[in-house]
Amino acid sequence: MAESESGQDKTEDPTEKRKQDSREKGEIARSKELNTLAVMLAGTGGLLAFGGGLAQTMMELMRTNFTLSREVLIDERSMGLFLLASGKMALLAVQPVLLVLLIASIVGPIALGGWLFAAGSLAPKFSRMNPLSGLKRMFSTHALTELLKAMAKFFVVLMVALVVLSSDRDDLLAIAHEPLEQGIIHSVQLVGWSALWIALGLLLIAAVDVPLQLYQSHQKLLMTKQEVRDEHKDTEGRPEVKGRIRQLQREMSQRRMMAAIPEADVVITNPTHYAVALKYDPEKGSAPVLLAKGSDFIALKIREIATQHNIQLLESPALARSIYYSTELEEEIPAGLYLAVAQVLAYVYQIRQYRAGKGKPPEPLKDLPIPPDLRRDS
Template identity: 35%
Template structure:
């Protein structure tokens, strides 16, 4: 009951961090029905493509063994050599079919999730050996779904096989008396017919089971509002502390600006949204940005500049360009030398005119 209550509280979609953590632990969507479908489909492909070669190769090997049974030596080291030869011939005949089946089994996992390597599932857990936990798993929704799924598969596949084999029931009764040369094509045709029907039906079962497994997996990863808040605090920091740090940074920025702007040679504005304070003295290679800001910060820069009689020059494109390209305590870029030199030259002329 407590677990169900917890699940009811988990109403929010899982965050990307929760999904990533689950993947790193090996907790991914996996439907065994999808793996089964790929293996059976691979077996059907092998039967359709390689059955003739496999039968021919195995027949040739067995004929050779039977025909030469009287002269085959099995004494001493001859027996291991015989087994080695038979194993080599079997490997040559069955290597490609086995490779196809291995690739099919691998593809059954790849199509469900990307490659994951985790030892989390190997870690010993008490819940795996706990009788109480075992009883809960035995009577869980997942177990009920697996039971119903298996029962439905048995019924449907049994009905389909009966429907496919029923028209040939008379011929099947005579298989024991059928000539071996005619037996193989008949059994091969019947097998392919059955395998094709099984592959088609299991495709529907696999798709439905994957959707069920995905919904179940996604539901278990859902989060409560409190879990979302806790995760946000862990990844982004406590909002209260972040707010305090922001206030401290703004206060320090204002204190620094109040001491840097009075030393500026000129304030370039646009005129209301941007303000860039530049300082230039003889011997400097280029003017230095001592303060900059937008909106409220720009208004504060202009206010301090007015209080300390720092010239304010309106130049919309230059103010925007400097604000975008230069940082505080950095020299202006070379592409703005000419424009800034004209502004500073204009300010110096004004100062000389006032003094004279």
């Protein structure tokens, strides 16, 4: 289907988030025909497997209850005990079949779509109480599909039942001439096999319904291009929100950076456009670390804080630009700048010694050795 100009045609496959949201709402593919088939096959299989024992128990139950003595019949307490014992015997006889049916009723629904418990699907939907919505559902494509499936199921079961009864006609008539016990067992077997063939007839309906339910579920989850874009924005974050987050992160980073400037050994400036603050810890024996860097207004703030805390300011445009572009915050300077920064730190230490009255004033620094690959001329 071609996409309209409004972008409302659902031509895009559902995203994983769309599928997950649908599962949380309980909107997954389910096949009632598959559930019915599973229960029917389990019931008939259980009847065939345990039918002999069930028939024997029922005959024993009937024999016991039809041969009660006169004393038992006139004793109300004895009749109650016989009723309780008969109920217990009947329950134990049908218990295996009931257990098989219980397992089938659980396995059948989860065979398509898997196990799912969605609390949201238990909430009442008042929109379903709207008569107009109800009429719309009655004459919808889904309602027509369900009607066709019901009619097909009826005709399939009818045809299979007619064929089975026609083939078993002689056995059904023969039951009337068999002894009671043999007739009961034979009847159970005939009922079991007949139900099994009828259940197998539902395979055709389930084979059509399962792909249909999967297709309809997929069609409901299809998305328009705009929905895909909106979901991507919601998942990845809208641009304005992401921009605000980045701004807050930059502000927090700048506050931490400004708080670290008083620990610096020297601030190298451009002198106006760039400023970088370095610290060297001789005990660690590693290279100098960049504590702060900035340009224009940030560079001005770095110089102000350095002046307030008596941090040495040193003008070296080439070195300031090289460190600014090659080193990130809290990282060591590149090996190519070791010699230049070592000369700067030595100069700063000599100034400190001179101010403390322990040495001569150092000579001004000349051109610092900066490798061409680290030099930034502008």
